[in-house]
Amino acid sequence: MLQHGLIVAAHGKRYDVELHDGVIVSCVTRGKKSELACGDKVEIKPTGPGEGVVENFLPRSSLLYRSNEFRKKLLAANVTQIVIVLAAKPSFYPELVDRCLVAAESEGIRPLIVLNKADLPESAEAMARLSLYQRLGYEVLPLSAKQDIAPLLPHLHGQTSVLVGQSGMGKSTIVNALLPDAQARTGEISSALDSGKHTTTAARLYHLDAASQLIDSPGLQEFGLAHITPDQIEYAFLEFRPYLGKCRFSDCRHRSEPGCAVHEAIEAGAVTTGRLSCYHQLIDHPA
Numbered sequence: 001m002l003q004h005g006l007i008v009a010a011h012g013k014r015y016d017v018e019l020h021d022g023v024i025v026s027c028v029t030r031g032k033k034s035e036l037a038c039g040d041k042v043e044i045k046p047t048g049p050g051e052g053v054v055e056n057f058l059p060r061s062s063l064l065y066r067s068n069e070f071r072k073k074l075l076a077a078n079v080t081q082i083v084i085v086l087a088a089k090p091s092f093y094p095e096l097v098d099r100c101l102v103a104a105e106s107e108g109i110r111p112l113i114v115l116n117k118a119d120l121p122e123s124a125e126a127m128a129r130l131s132l133y134q135r136l137g138y139e140v141l142p143l144s145a146k147q148d149i150a151p152l153l154p155h156l157h158g159q160t161s162v163l164v165g166q167s168g169m170g171k172s173t174i175v176n177a178l179l180p181d182a183q184a185r186t187g188e189i190s191s192a193l194d195s196g197k198h199t200t201t202a203a204r205l206y207h208l209d210a211a212s213q214l215i216d217s218p219g220l221q222e223f224g225l226a227h228i229t230p231d232q233i234e235y236a237f238l239e240f241r242p243y244l245g246k247c248r249f250s251d252c253r254h255r256s257e258p259g260c261a262v263h264e265a266i267e268a269g270a271v272t273t274g275r276l277s278c279y280h281q282l283i284d285h286p287a
């Protein structure tokens with residue numbers, strides 16, 4: 001008899017699957033089928049106490065992954081929102097923001113940019129740099145997770161959110177503030193399964209309330225987009241959209257081609273040279 005469940009943690013080729021009654025079963029996949037992610041809805045066959053095999057996964061509403069030329073790594077499935085966690089200190093890598101936005105746009109996932117550590121004096125300058133994204137229509141939320149997590153709550157309600165960000169931006173602080181018992185729960189799962197150390201956890205899903213889930217992914221220093229085509233990357237630059245298809249050449253990459261509508265948009269102030277160079281950087285070096 002197959003049972004429905006939700007992947008709440010991925011440890012390499014082993015997955016923690018939460019069943020409807022809240023029981024967590026440690027599962028493996030059959031053969032080489034290990035392309036599953038936290039947030040996947042699966043059907044499992046129990047094989048012993050607390051153990052099972054994933055037989056199927058259900059269709060996904062979204063799938064977030066990063067890739068280089070050689071391999072792709074699934075980050076999370078069925079998420080509705082990607083929360084990009086930044087901080088003024090240590091300084092964040094701006095291209096990572098554009099990469100996360102491209103990944104979000106290509107999967108139709110809503111991005112939310114959080115500038116954590118808003119209590120630091122360096123935050124004003126970082127916030128000014130992020131105003132570019134606000135002008136594009138993205139929400140940028142200043143937050144001090146250490147002082148008050150409340151401003152984040154309405155943004156998470158009703159969503160399945162994945163937190164992404166470089167190491168040191170404060171993701172663990174955010175998770176702990178949202179779920180003071182998160183550490184305890186992690187310990188509980190490991191001992192219940194008695195499966196030894198969970199050292200390779202790739203991501204973990206937490207229930208915030210009946211309608212809201214949070215997936216914490218480990219620190220990302222890189223966000224390869226080798227799986228996304230140049231046309232998809234271009235479309236993910238929201239402000240380019242009104243001009244796409246209006247260049248003289250249909251395969252225009254908006255470099256020095258004559259009759260380029262995106263360059264005209266730059267002249268008109270509707271597109272910035274910074275975002276155009278970022279687009280070129282991403283199509284030239286997607287991984």
Ligand SMILES: Nc1nc2c(ncn2[C@@H]2O[C@H](COP(=O)(O)OP(=O)(O)OP(=O)(O)O)[C@@H](O)[C@H]2O)c(=O)[nH]1
Pocket residue numbers: 116117118119120143144145146147165166167168169170171172173174218219
């Ligand atoms: N001033 C200030 N510091 C913060 C805030 N949130 C987190 N920090 C500090 O930033 C440092 C990194 O926070 P973590 O939560 O460990 O960062 P992380 O993103 O989980 O990093 P990894 O665990 O490496 O992925 C810690 O020293 C935190 O105390 C904040 O709102 N304000």
Ligand SMILES: [Zn+2]
Pocket residue numbers: 247252253254255257259260261262263
């Ligand atoms: Zn063009």
